Amino acid sequence: MDGGDRVEDDDRADGESISRLLRAWRARIDARTVPELRYTQPRPGRRLSQAQAARLTGVSEGWYRALEAGRRQDFSESFLLRVAKALRLSEAETLTLFLAVCGRRPPGDPAGAQKDLPHGVKALLEQQVSYPAYLSDGGWNVVASNSLMGEWFPWVLRPAPNLMRWALLHPEAREQMLDWEDSCARTYLAMLRVAANSAPADTELRALVREILDADADCRRIWAQEHDVVEHRDGHVFRLRLPYHGNAEIRVTTHVLLPIQRPDLRFVFITPMDGWAGV
Structure with a gap:
């Protein structure tokens, strides 16, 4: 040798x-x-x-x-x-x-969110015209969304949109997501609990958890009292009341996919239930 x-x-x-x-x-x-x-x-x-x-x-x-x-x-x-x-x-x-x-993947590239989206993933997102759809990274930063997502949820068009910050800290989320504490807050905090334990070295994720808990008393209470863990929201049902729909109540479900070309991202579709066809 x-x-x-x-x-x-x-x-x-x-x-x-x-x-x-x-x-x-x-x-x-x-x-x-x-x-x-x-x-x-x-x-x-x-x-x-x-x-x-x-x-x-x-x-x-x-x-x-x-x-x-x-x-x-x-x-x-x-x-x-x-x-x-x-x-x-x-x-x-x-x-x-x-x-x-x-037995695990390499630690994420800190610049991963800045990588160009694969053409196929970007085209699939842009060509989805029936339902809202978006791409988020491991810290729930929305890195891309289709036009309908921006119409349903204008917050994704703001600078540096983050699902957890909006859903758990923004006042409009408590108005638009009905049963906010049971349907939204408990689920999202359970997801944060899984993520924080899955990537203890992820300083950005740890900072996000700390920011949310420091900023909101309800989130601190739920975090302290609950022990549930949720990996993702695939199939989760929400009740919404959005200005885009004239503030009429609708029920939707989320579908979470992982693009094989960018497994660090989540591809999320939001589809209405109950035969609603008001898109």
Whole structure:
């Protein structure tokens, strides 16, 4: 093996697939093209070795070797991200590394909401003319919406629209969402509880929870008294009274989809019930 690389017995166990991938990814790196290795001794050969990969990721050779061998260790997200950078992994390869090693997706890109929407996702949103629809990120920031969503809910046209801030803190939400406490507040706070525990390192999400609890006494009371958890609102039924419908009461349900091209976003449709056809 080049550079003293070793294949451990554990490579035959359940880590075999990721072990082979890691070796293949490392083998395609020409160590002579890595700036951080330019002045090291001994001078790097063509193939990146395990020792050099360990050097690039800031760990011991034994720790890196354990990763390549497929041994179960407490590998941190920061280490795996350094491995992805050192081995010049693509987005799909980085996802594969994380799912194989720790069973979860890589931490979200802080600039994810700024990425261009895939053409197909944007076209589907814009061409939806029957019902309101919008895209939101993991922090419930609305990153895009169709024209009907803006007519039903003008708040999405305001700067930096956020579903949780509007639904839980804005006075008009309590007028427009009937049974606000039981149908809206308890559900949304239960969703925030799941999200906060799923991503404890997400400072933006933690700040959103703190902002809502600091700003509203009803939300603080519900948060303290309730222990329910809700992952999403797919299929949830709301009763609304909106100016767009002349303040007539309507019942709607939400449908939550995850675009395969942007799994960090939620694609939400709002459809009327009871045969209502006033769009």
